[in-house]
Amino acid sequence: MGLPIELTYLAASILFILGLKGLSHPETARRGMIFAEIGMFLAIVGTLLHREIVSYEWIIAGLIIGSLIGGAISIWVPMTAMPQRTALSHAFGALAASLVGVSEYYRHGAGELGTFKMTALSLEVLLGGITVTGSLMAFIKLQDWIRGTPITYRGQNVFNMSLLAITVGMFAYLIFDPSAHSLFYAMAGLAFVFGVLLVLPIGAADMPVVMSLMNSYAGLAAAATGFAISNNVLIIAGTLDGFSGFILSILMCRAMNRSITNVLFGAFGAETASGESASLGDMREVKADDIAVQLAYAGQVVFVPGYGMATAQAQHAVRELANILEARGVTVKYAIHPVAGRMPGHMNVLLAEANVPYSSLYDLEQINGEFPATDVAVVIGANDVVNPDARDNPKSAIAGMPILEVDKAHSVVVLKRGKGKGFAGIENPLFFKPNCGMLYGDAKASLIKLAGAVQNA
Amino acid sequence: MSTEVIIAGLYVFALAAFLGYQVISRVPPLLHTPLMSATNAISGISLVGSLVAAGAHYNTVSTLLGFMAVTASTINVVGGFMITDRMLRMFKRQPAAKKDSTEEQERG
Numbered sequence: 001m002g003l004p005i006e007l008t009y010l011a012a013s014i015l016f017i018l019g020l021k022g023l024s025h026p027e028t029a030r031r032g033m034i035f036a037e038i039g040m041f042l043a044i045v046g047t048l049l050h051r052e053i054v055s056y057e058w059i060i061a062g063l064i065i066g067s068l069i070g071g072a073i074s075i076w077v078p079m080t081a082m083p084q085r086t087a088l089s090h091a092f093g094a095l096a097a098s099l100v101g102v103s104e105y106y107r108h109g110a111g112e113l114g115t116f117k118m119t120a121l122s123l124e125v126l127l128g129g130i131t132v133t134g135s136l137m138a139f140i141k142l143q144d145w146i147r148g149t150p151i152t153y154r155g156q157n158v159f160n161m162s163l164l165a166i167t168v169g170m171f172a173y174l175i176f177d178p179s180a181h182s183l184f185y186a187m188a189g190l191a192f193v194f195g196v197l198l199v200l201p202i203g204a205a206d207m208p209v210v211m212s213l214m215n216s217y218a219g220l221a222a223a224a225t226g227f228a229i230s231n232n233v234l235i236i237a238g239t240l241d242g243f244s245g246f247i248l249s250i251l252m253c254r255a256m257n258r259s260i261t262n263v264l265f266g267a268f269g270a271e272t273a274s275g276e277s278a279s280l281g282d283m284r285e286v287k288a289d290d291i292a293v294q295l296a297y298a299g300q301v302v303f304v305p306g307y308g309m310a311t312a313q314a315q316h317a318v319r320e321l322a323n324i325l326e327a328r329g330v331t332v333k334y335a336i337h338p339v340a341g342r343m344p345g346h347m348n349v350l351l352a353e354a355n356v357p358y359s360s361l362y363d364l365e366q367i368n369g370e371f372p373a374t375d376v377a378v379v380i381g382a383n384d385v386v387n388p389d390a391r392d393n394p395k396s397a398i399a400g401m402p403i404l405e406v407d408k409a410h411s412v413v414v415l416k417r418g419k420g421k422g423f424a425g426i427e428n429p430l431f432f433k434p435n436c437g438m439l440y441g442d443a444k445a446s447l448i449k450l451a452g453a454v455q456n457a
Numbered sequence: 458m459s460t461e462v463i464i465a466g467l468y469v470f471a472l473a474a475f476l477g478y479q480v481i482s483r484v485p486p487l488l489h490t491p492l493m494s495a496t497n498a499i500s501g502i503s504l505v506g507s508l509v510a511a512g513a514h515y516n517t518v519s520t521l522l523g524f525m526a527v528t529a530s531t532i533n534v535v536g537g538f539m540i541t542d543r544m545l546r547m548f549k550r551q552p553a554a555k556k557d558s559t560e561e562q563e564r565g
Contacts, residue, residue: 017476029548043502044505050509055514075539338486348486352547359551
């Protein structure tokens with residue numbers, strides 16, 4: 001490979017890192033992305049000069065089709081569907097990595113492949129395959145094409161683990177004997193099957209972890225591609241992506257006080273967990289007009305959004321209500337739990353879309369100290385992330401999970417579709433506390449009703 | 458593949474991992490969704506591997522697989538950058554009045 005090409009790759013690597021560095025603050029983020037885009041452009045133009053490339057028709061066709069599809073998706077996908085889009089993009093990225101891997105293996109035949117290159121190629125196809133079907137399963141669950149609850153059967157973990165062990169065994173054999181063609185393709189096939197089986201038993205509310213993990217695998221598959229074709233910019237970009245996903249997985253697990261093993265193999269939320277607080281009493285249903293009066297004369301109101309806000313597309317209605325309250329001199333803040341929604345940062349993007357300034361969005365640690373000084377906490381379609389049992393009841397299924405301590409506010413209103421339980425399938429004692437009122441119905445409709453009532457208050 | 462090339466690759470991997478950890482730990486939870494779409498777009502750099510496979514005429518199978526890979530990674534590159542920008546455009550700072558709370562966010 002020529003020096004000019006290598007130099008464009010070096011430039012691209014530096015620009016990618018500068019781009020990600022820009023993401024440390026919303027003010028510099030867009031500029032950072034422009035750096036990254038320039039880097040990408042340079043690397044692509046540099047590659048097109050590669051002397052092994054002799055014809056361009058397939059390249060041009062692929063670039064045009066890919067741009068049209070990618071552009072169309074990014075323009076028209078609603079912000080509420082961002083988790084689905086991200087799952088799809090993990091699948092596409094991993095698909096590209098696996099295809100390049102298979103293509104390289106097919107081209108070289110066994111003789112030319114050394115131990116190291118074979119390891120990289122196999123790893124690439126293995127991780128790529130798992131990610132393609134795992135992400136597609138996540139997409140299907142997020143899109144509600146199949147039910148979001150864990151799908152389990154007897155001996156599932158044993159079966160999955162055996163399958164993984166067989167696949168890894170094939171991987172090990174291939175390193176010593178790269179000429180075993182059928183074994184290579186069988187391994188690729190099993191990787192695809194394993195991806196489906198891995199995600200089947202994982203519930204929809206655990207998707208933030210799955211997304212982060214798939215993010216990580218897709219990146220590592222790209223890095224393995226870099227090793228297989230001795231390309232440093234691929235190693236760097238893939239590693240950055242892989243580690244980003246890895247860090248996010250850790251943050252998400254920590255936000256639920258669960259281990260990654262528990263998320264992957266625990267089938268959480270499949271059945272009612274034991275260890276509930278006994279005799280919870282009655283939930284108190286409240287009227288929109290009464291809440292409106294409380295809101296109108298409050299000093300500080302904190303909104304706590306959850307996945308229910310996304311499904312009800314209620315982010316704009318929240319903003320409308322907040323505008324009315326702010327005009328009356330009420331301080332309005334938003335409390336965002338790390339695992340609220342279906343992917344990391346999901347709620348932040350939705351509220352930003354509704355024109356909520358990011359300075360009003362608060363993390364768990366920033367806001368928890370403020371609840372005792374909050375007059376009304378409004379919980380919108382969130383449940384487990386505000387369950388005080390996580391803090392108070394060591395026997396609870398979600399014990400130790402950091403929560404938003406809305407129960408410490410003077411008054412709590414929970415906007416909820418019905419009386420059902422949260423994703424974890426456990427009762428939420430918050431709903432039975434004397435300072436908590438329930439406002440049933442579609443979140444968006446309830447918020448619009450509240451906004452109207454506040455204006456008349 | 459020579460030992461030097463392998464070792465050099467492992468160095469790049471180790472240093473990129475370390476640097477990635479440092480840079481990405483500083484991204485606030487506020488921007489975790491754009492972070493995911495941005496890293497996804499960046500790892501679409503596997504496009505460069507696909508381009509060679511699609512354009513080098515090694516054999517028909519490699520060309521076809523390469524073509525599919527070019528399409529898939531272009532979807533990620535173009536779509537990823539466009540949607541990241543679409544999201545980042547939405548994040549707006551509060552008008553001057555609430556400057557103190559912005560600083561709080563920065564410290565967090």
